[in-house]
Amino acid sequence: MSQTPVVTRFAPSPTGYLHIGGARTALFNWLYARGRGGKFLLRIEDTDRARSTPEATAAILKGLEWLGLDWDGEPISQFARKDRHAEVARQMLENGTAYQCFSTTDEIAAWREENPRQPFVSPWRDAADLPDAPHVIRLKAPRAGETLIDDQVQGEVRVANDQLDDMVLLRSDGTPTYMLAVVVDDHDMGVTHVIRGDDHLTNTARQIQIYDAMGWDRPVFAHIPLIHGEDGKKLSKRHGAVGLHEFAALGYPPAAMRNYLARLGWSHGDDELFDDAQARAWFDLSGIGRAPARLDFKKLEHVSGHHIGAMGDGDVLAALEGYLSETGAPALTEPQRTRILAAMTALKEKAKTLPALLDQARFAMIDRPVTVEEKAAKNLDTVSRGMLVSLTAALQNVSWTRHDLEEAAKQVAEQNGVGLGKIAGPLRAALAGTSATPSVFDMMTSLGRDETLARLQDQTDLAG
Numbered sequence: 001m002s003q004t005p006v007v008t009r010f011a012p013s014p015t016g017y018l019h020i021g022g023a024r025t026a027l028f029n030w031l032y033a034r035g036r037g038g039k040f041l042l043r044i045e046d047t048d049r050a051r052s053t054p055e056a057t058a059a060i061l062k063g064l065e066w067l068g069l070d071w072d073g074e075p076i077s078q079f080a081r082k083d084r085h086a087e088v089a090r091q092m093l094e095n096g097t098a099y100q101c102f103s104t105t106d107e108i109a110a111w112r113e114e115n116p117r118q119p120f121v122s123p124w125r126d127a128a129d130l131p132d133a134p135h136v137i138r139l140k141a142p143r144a145g146e147t148l149i150d151d152q153v154q155g156e157v158r159v160a161n162d163q164l165d166d167m168v169l170l171r172s173d174g175t176p177t178y179m180l181a182v183v184v185d186d187h188d189m190g191v192t193h194v195i196r197g198d199d200h201l202t203n204t205a206r207q208i209q210i211y212d213a214m215g216w217d218r219p220v221f222a223h224i225p226l227i228h229g230e231d232g233k234k235l236s237k238r239h240g241a242v243g244l245h246e247f248a249a250l251g252y253p254p255a256a257m258r259n260y261l262a263r264l265g266w267s268h269g270d271d272e273l274f275d276d277a278q279a280r281a282w283f284d285l286s287g288i289g290r291a292p293a294r295l296d297f298k299k300l301e302h303v304s305g306h307h308i309g310a311m312g313d314g315d316v317l318a319a320l321e322g323y324l325s326e327t328g329a330p331a332l333t334e335p336q337r338t339r340i341l342a343a344m345t346a347l348k349e350k351a352k353t354l355p356a357l358l359d360q361a362r363f364a365m366i367d368r369p370v371t372v373e374e375k376a377a378k379n380l381d382t383v384s385r386g387m388l389v390s391l392t393a394a395l396q397n398v399s400w401t402r403h404d405l406e407e408a409a410k411q412v413a414e415q416n417g418v419g420l421g422k423i424a425g426p427l428r429a430a431l432a433g434t435s436a437t438p439s440v441f442d443m444m445t446s447l448g449r450d451e452t453l454a455r456l457q458d459q460t461d462l463a464g
C-alpha cells in the first residue's frame with residue numbers, strides 16, 4: 001500500500017485575534033503533520049469581506065509565529081480563489097450533480113410556510129426548461145439514504161439525507177458559498193486530514209456530499225471538542241485570558257504553551273510534561289478525548305515552571321526579551337543581560353512565569369544607588385550596617401566564588417555572634433533593596449565584585 005504524505009491545514013477566519021481554541025487546533029494540525037514528515041498549510045478564510053481584516057490576519061500569523069508553529073509555503077487566501085470555486089460549481093452543473101435554481105426568496109419563504117420543519121425542495125431540481133433569469137446553483141444532493149461521517153474523535157456520525165436540503169454552492173451574484181470554498185480548497189491543497197473544532201461537525205455531512213458529487217477522495221476528519229473554562233462552561237472572556245496574546249502577556253513561554261495546549265484535549269498515558277520532540281512522536285488522533293478539556297491556570301503555571309527550569313539559560317533570556325517586547329517594556333541593556341545570565345541558573349529554578357522571573361531579577365536590573373523598600377529597610381539598622389562594614393572589609397580579598405563568599409559571610413556572622421540569616425537580611429536589602437530575591441550569594445556572583453562592594457559601600461556610608 002502506498003502511503004500518501006500527510007497534509008494538514010489551519011484555516012482561521014481573520015475576524016479577530018487568535019483564540020486559544022484556534023491556537024490549539026493549529027497546534028494539533030502542526031503536531032500531526034510534523035510528526036509524520038508531512039506538510040502543515042495555512043489558509044486564511046477571508047471570504048466574509050465585511051468582517052475580514054488585514055490586521056486580524058497579521059495578528060493570527062504573529063500568534064502562530066510566537067507559538068513556534070511554522071507552516072509550509074505561503075498562506076493561502078480563500079477569497080483569492082473565488083474563480084476556482086465558481087469553476088467547480090459549473091463543473092458540477094455539467095456533471096449533473098448540481099442544478100440552477102430560480103426560486104426567489106419570497107417563493108422559498110412561501111414554500112417553507114406550507115412545509116414547516118422540512119428542508120426546502122426546489123421545483124427546479126429536475127426542470128428541463130430553464131428561463132434566462134437570476135439563479136443560484138444548488139447541489140443535487142442524494143434524497144434517500146444517509147451520509148456517514150467516520151470521525152476519528154466522534155466516531156460514526158450519521159445524517160439522514162432527507163434532513164439536508166440542496167445547499168447553495170454559488171449565489172446569484174456568482175460568489176461561492178463557504179461550504180463549497182472549504183471543500184474545493186481542501187481538495188486542491190491536497191489536505192489529507194481535517195482536524196478542527198467540533199463546532200464544524202454539522203458542516204461535515206454537507207461537505208462530504210460535495211466531495212462525493214465531485215468524485216473526490218474525502219479527507220480523514222477529526223473534530224475536537226471545544227475548550228471549556230475552569231467551571232466547565234464554554235470558554236469566554238469571563239474566564240480571563242482567551243486570546244493567545246493574553247497568555248503571551250502573562251509570561252508563559254511558548255514552549256510551555258505548546259506543552260500545555262497539547263494536553264488540552266489530547267493525552268499520551270499519564271505524560272504531563274514533555275518537549276516538542278516527544279509531542280511530535282506521541283501525537284495521534286486516537287489520543288484525543290471526546291469530553292471538552294478545561295482550561296486550568298494552576299496546571300499551566302506548573303507546566304510553565306517546568307519548561308522555564310528545563311530551558312537553556314540563553315533560551316530563557318530570549319523568552320524574557322520576547323516577553324519584554326510583547327509587553328512594551330524597555331529592552332535589556334548589556335550589563336543587565338550579563339547579570340541576569342550570570343544568575344539564570346538560580347532564577348529559572350524557581351520562576352513559574354517570565355514576570356515572576358523578572359521580579360526576582362530586579363536586583364540585576366537596577367542601578368546604584370539602590371532604593372531600599374520600607375520592608376527591607378527594617379534590616380538596615382545601625383547594628384546591621386555595622387555588620388555590613390565588617391563584611392565589606394572581609395570581602396576585599398576573597399576570590400569571587402560562591403564557596404568563598406559564603407565562608408566570608410559565615411565568619412563575619414560568627415564574629416558578631418549571630419547566625420548567617422541575620423547577615424543575609426541586611427545584605428539582601430543592600431544589594432536589591434527588597435526582601436524577595438534569589439540567594440544573596442547568587443546575587444553577589446551575578447553582580448560581580450565591583451558592583452557588590454559599591455552597593456555595600458552605599459549603605460555602609462550611611463552607617464556613619
Ligand code: GLU
Binds near residue numbers: 011012013045182196
Ligand atoms: N474558518 C473556520 C473557523 O475559523 C474553520 C473552517 C475549517 O477548519 O474547516 O472556524
